Amino acid sequence: MTRQAGPLTRIALLGKGHEIWPVAAMLAQNLPPRIALVVIEDAGAPEESAALTIPADHRFHHSLGIAVEDLVLRCNGRVGLGSDCLGWHGEGSRFFAARSGMLPQINGVALHHIMLRAALMRDEPEKLAYLFQPFRFAARAAMAGKLADPADDAQSPLRLLGPTVQIDRADYAALLKARCRAAGVEPREGRPVDVTREADSGAIASVRLEDGEDVAADLFIDASGALAGLAGDDGAARFRPLSASLAFDRSITGPGADAGDTGHTAARARAGGLLIETPLGEGRRAELLFSSAVMDEAAAQALVGGEAGSSPFAAGHAERPWTGNLVRIGGAAGRLGPYQSADMLALYEQALQLVEWLPVSTAMAIEARGYNRGQAEAIEEIRDFALLPFLLNGRSDAPWAAMREAAPPESLQMRIDQFAGRGRFLAYEHAVFDEQSWIDLLIGFGIIPRRCDPLARSLDMPRIATILRQMVAAFTGAIDAMPTQAEYRADLIEGARAAGEGAG
């Protein structure tokens, strides 16, 4: 049932605001004048209050010309350096997951290999993470409450920084919606109740909304899951569940109950759930993934504060999100959860790749194949990065202990094996995350390579020790000289205001 090639003139995008506006903004910026964009916003369900922690310099924002100042000022944002992972290896344990540029090598040998060699020479391989910690510049800065912009200077430790920005999801959707409106995209409200298919090709011809109106389009992009459900070809999308390795079945959000605030997003593993608390410019948001077998609704609600009830959560993703003339995005393409804001990172990849594969006509099988392949590669890395801490957690309570027993996806298993064997990190095709961030995460979550790079054996360790001490001292000096997170924020707001006045 191949569709004949005809001109593509209309794209319909459906779903909830926080998922459709990022994609609509990207489309509005990229569609040629001959293609109209119809946005159908599901306003029926209230938006859950939630927060995001995303790379400040993500190429999605570059592409749209959104600066970090916009995010801070308009999305109740706060700049940070990553997420603090607390309790993943039992109460009291801590690992700060910071974005990080590549650490310098010494005589061609990566630092983690040098520290591994040091640990092996002492016959204390379990000390690797401890010995490596002083070199985790960005994490140390974050834990010291310091913050700065990355430097371009190859000699400066500041080049290792990769700031993140903590923002309110609803404000972010509003910012992007405003941009779409400025570009002439007016949303209408509605929810799909039925679909009509073309008789010959089987392609979706139109979607009927609750109010009885039919919306015709050549390409449907669905974030709601409602259209995908009505289309009934989810079998072709091949859903892959991840509930064994991310074994929480409910999610709940709220304004946060605990008053403690380190300035950074905290991902707290606790009995029966994972609580993510995100400090914002003003106030904070909390999101909890929990297991209903272990924690009741009232306890969950108490942890996040607020009144809202929980909703079901099932981790997984479609392996072929684009079937026929329907592209599943956002929640319709899967859920990877709020840890590392994986769902938003996935949505960025969907938006960016959609515009790369905008169909040239109504015959779009080649676009679907290209998009699905690109998605598979990008989602694989985001999924693996977000799953790794669950799979390698060190807790003994339910359901954490069981998650450790789940089989990792093949792509992740291969990387864990390569790292465990010889400390080598095998890069992913699109390198969504920095290699150093991966290496830090693997070490931080307890992978100790059995042996180090043979080249590390060529190093004169006593001489290297001096170089390493100097490096750590330089890192410490640079951190001492950095502004505090509050000073940084004040400067940024002041600078943005001054620039605004200058421009005005």
Add this chain to the structure above:
Amino acid sequence: MADRPDRMVRDIVIVGGGTAGWMTAAALVRRLAGTGISVTLVESAEIGTVGVGEATLPQIRYFNRMLGIDEAELMARTSATIKLGIEFRDWGRIGDRYIHPFGAHGETIGPADFHHYWLKENAAGTAEPFGRYCYPIVSAWNDRFALPQDDPASPLTQFSYAFQFDASLYGVFLADYAQKRGAKRVEGKVVAVDLDGENGFVRSVRLESGKEIAGELFIDCSGFRGLLIEQRLATGFEDWSDWLPCNRAWAVPCAIAGEVGPYTRSTARTGGWQWRIPLQHRIGNGHVYCDRYVSDDEALDQLMTSLEGEPLADPRKLFFVAGKRRKLWNRNCVAIGLSGGFLEPLESTSIDLIQSGIENLIALLPEADCAAADRDEYNRLMDLEFERIRDFLMLHYVAAQRDDAPLWRDMRTMEWPDSLAEKIEAFRHRGAVPNYASGLFQPPSWLSVFIGQNIVPEACDPRVDRMAEADRTAHLERVRRAIADAVERSSGHLAFIKSYGAAFGGAA
């Protein structure tokens, strides 16, 4: 899990000199300096090397840099010229010519890739040929060369270059380099390979003299015959000759009579193709063909009658089969060079495959037990590299429109590997080019062949239509002009290599 020096590889034995053997030895002594690992290379003066590989890819410069080799010295010692790309003649249709350059076409002028704007302009009939928008191509065609400037403000002059050199002199140069840094050369012919009774690992090689050389890791650089990997370990060969049928070549050097341009030339013939590689002192020539389509005598005749100068040696005949070893790393033996596989030299990939083999080996240098995880990963990486190169080489044949000989018709109608068919289909449909992070040939390479061989996409990226026609025309013209001006300002190729101490043996 303590530091276990007892498990380390202590002695690495390379069997075979030649380009592969000495490149491997040079890289290992450089990278393993101070580890206490010994590197021994066994070669016999009686056994000749193939040594016709003369054209390289830019990646060789990273290799030389890793070794700390000065480029001017290298060029002087290997009689090298500069290579900016490969000119393909008569590949699309007879009379066509295009260059596959070491650099991209155009620059970023909008959200879609540059070539989509060109496609649109070309469809409107107002574009200049695609090559005019690519600095290294214009430079090559004007016989000019200047070192790339590392100026981010000037994307038009961002390109790379490689060398055309005498590969046997490169081997000699590296032999000297490696031995000065501790590689041990042993002269002798290997007559036996002894295996471990338990795990089947190669334990030692025995020479005619009776001398035995033992090691924990063996690198087979013995050429096509694969003395260790095949003759002793019976690893097996994956034959790709259905896809790349050329199986023979004649090679002959001649005196320089034409230009010494900064590029290699490949001219399609009736049963294969012919190379022309200008060095400082001679032109390397060869005719790669399939004996099903053209006889040996006819192939030789086609080659000899098209030489531009006096032949400088008797023509040599080479036999080969396209394909690769089933495992490039088997037990404790790694095959690097022709022992590992062969892909015809259409895109000068032989030396690059040696380099990949070496780099992956260093990245995965094993302990004495050669863990399966290391071997499997090495084989996965090398298989991917071989397959991607294979697809790219095939593209030249299957995208040809020639109808004058059965070879070309057969290549077009055969069943292509899916990986290739999909790439061609995506380009035909919408001008999409393969974009993978790891792999030798990146989008600019695929593009130059697609467009150079007249594959015209049915549509281009829709985002192109966000730009007004007049703006598009102005952007393209600005890019073309900037390239032409930059080339105009550069010096001649010969003047450049003379400044590097070149000594010319020919009429040039």
